[in-house]
Amino acid sequence: MHAPGTSGSPSVPLMSDDGLDALSSQELHDLAVHRAKRHFDVKFFWNLIQLLPAAEAATGHLDEADTDVLKLSAHVDDVSRSGEGEIGEQMRPFYLDYLRKHGVAAPAS
Numbered sequence: 001m002h003a004p005g006t007s008g009s010p011s012v013p014l015m016s017d018d019g020l021d022a023l024s025s026q027e028l029h030d031l032a033v034h035r036a037k038r039h040f041d042v043k044f045f046w047n048l049i050q051l052l053p054a055a056e057a058a059t060g061h062l063d064e065a066d067t068d069v070l071k072l073s074a075h076v077d078d079v080s081r082s083g084e085g086e087i088g089e090q091m092r093p094f095y096l097d098y099l100r101k102h103g104v105a106a107p108a109s
Contacts, residue, residue, distance in 0.1 A: 019106030020096055027106075028095035029083020035104055044098060045079065048091075052078050055090035 020028065036044035056078075082091055 025088030
């Protein structure tokens, strides 16, 4: 079984010098959401909404996953929290893949 947002064969190398691997899952979420908003990337948000129930279920949040499957409005809050805690860790491969596909690097410190 593959992590949410991955197809089993990564489109980019697992390790990169773009600095993204050093970021927390919350930072990756924030960077990806910021990029998607800036570029009006509706497909990113659609994919995020589709992956969230699986990430929630994988972290033991079955009630949230069930609600999300049944009610689209439940996703609105979930999108803003999808970088937090265990769910953020489950979504990490999705954020890394998205950011790398679009040539985004970690902000310079």
